Amino acid sequence: MSDQNSDPQLTLPRRQYIQLFEPDFLAWPPTKYLKNSDVQQWLYRNLFDTSQNTRLPPESYQMRVLRQLIGKIEKAIEENPTKDKISNKLTECLTHLINHSVPSESEEVREDAYVTFTCLSEKGSSNNSQPDELDPTITLLERRYLVSGSRTTGFRTWEGSLHLGSYLLTEEGSRRVRGKNVLELGAGTGFLTILAAKHLQAKHVTATDGDEGVIQALKENLALNHVDEAHKVRTETLTWGPFSDESWIKADCASHPYDVIIGADITYDKVAISALVLTLQDLFDMRPGLQVIIAGVVRNAETFQMFRDQCAHHRFVVEDIEFEPRPMRQQKALFYAAAMPIKILAISRGSKTMQV
Template sequence: MDSSLQSDLARLRRQYFQLVDPTALRWPDALVLKTSSVQLWLFENLFDTTNITSAPPERYRLRVLKPLISKLEKAIDDPEEDEISDDLMGALSELLSSTLPSESAFVQQKASVTYTFVSDSGTNSTSNDKSVTLLESRSVISSSGTTGLRTWEAALLLGSFLVSEQGRSIILGKNILELGAGTGMISILCAKHLGASGVVATDGDEAVVDAITVNTFLNGLDTGESSVPVRTAALRWGWPVDAPSFAEDYGMGIPDVVLGADVTYDRSVIPSLVASLREFFELNAGLQVLIAATIRNEQTFDTFQNTCRRNGFCLELVEFPPVPEEHQDGPFYPTSTPIQIWRITQLEKSKDAFAF
């Protein structure tokens, strides 16, 4: 297999384990797809569940395998020379005979999703890729009414920035606190791959905090002396943070960096969010804050920026634009709505976070 094909297949595998919509999967050319070596690779790396951990759910596998078989059938001109792999056909037969949940039930169920952040080394090697596996719901809003049980595009852009050379220098050896952590993906990435000294993932929803604990376990961060554990805590924005008891409450020293992704979507919570930022700046005047935001409503984000400035915060746009969807190698996320990363520092003594 040449390096170009290896790169294409590695990208396909990353898309598949991220549960990218099957219609958006980028398959190799049909003439390549039908070769026995590629069919064997597809079975071993995507569909052989006896040797794959954190496999996608059955309904998703079926939605991928059926069109794959169709592509292979159309690509084979001479059955004497080429044939569809018995392993792939066997996997399809097994899925077709299974009792699968309805589509509406499927999107509410939690499933293993693996996000892979590709190396920026300029090589085709996958050895430096950084992956995080999460148990998350694929629905926009879960049955419990929260949006915190899936990973959103702003978190994926922020994660991509953090694994870059510039981003790694911000995290390495630092105490990290994440606000509105949701699935905990950013916190897990910092602890598992980026050399953070300590990590605390916080959210205001107790059920979401419990789910983060499960995800840290999936990534081996709950035990082991060689890894940095991700501590979890419920944190209501706007509530006071006490410096003397911070280590006792959160199991970590005063944070050096505060991270947040998709935390500015609701205008009504912005005063409380900025009040929490003010609390952390009072703990550490040299604190650095990175906020990634999907700009769905410009007025809402303007409110966030104005509230920050009225509290003596300096905002700087980080030059790290999203990669166009057709050029993404991992992770994969929509870019039709603007996504930005902002660095926030403190210039002067805080004022009133609740002032607009």
């Protein structure tokens, strides 16, 4: 058989699995392929073996996936059960999970969970021999159930961030951050900050969020991904609105003159939009040549249009970046639903004549 570590029939479902993709949508290989004992060993070693994988999904998720996998293998070996077998490792693993008082599916969503995102550029992955080295990844500890009293949703990575990340991994998108000083607004879990700092060669990234708890979790995710917070990334709490004279952001911009602002899933709240636009206004005052890239799922067309209108009122130039999400079954990395429109906007300050 070909090298299984680079076999797309196996690496694709593994990428989906470590991102906690919904089990019913995992892209398993054909059932006849699953009969192969080497394939079953590979799946056990790379999806369930705790000695080989230190940051596996929650056990409840593992059990749901393993039940489905064993069911598919049983179907595959029905024609010749005396010749074809199910790996003992897989069945023993399922027995262990069943006997281990694994939380129910409803309890599972309340668990902190490692989520690993595969960050492939247009050129695809490398051909290193070990699965963890095969693809560039970002691993985040997410608290998907947690929404704070301040309506913060920054403890999980949302579709807008993954869509913007997919764009930044293209050649066109990567040029926007490579070698640049980047400021992220509403950084949340830190996915885009880590992507820019770790995989896209940003010069420096300042990651901000309005919630102190989110910033603390972001710091933990930076350490988890071995991103040098002392030199490569700065994390700060930032409340949107006009900057005060003593604002730390002015000193930070003097030290690391911002070239580009990024933000994802930050235009869903009508209450916050005016403050966000005022923040952009002050940033343009500090750095008139700034380029701003904002992505978001259009859950409410009226709210998204309100953001556009507020930008127009401040004489910002707003352009749509043409980058459509791939249908889920065509995605090879950064898996996310695209049932609702997802937009990416490029925003810049208008010329002096436009601002008169």
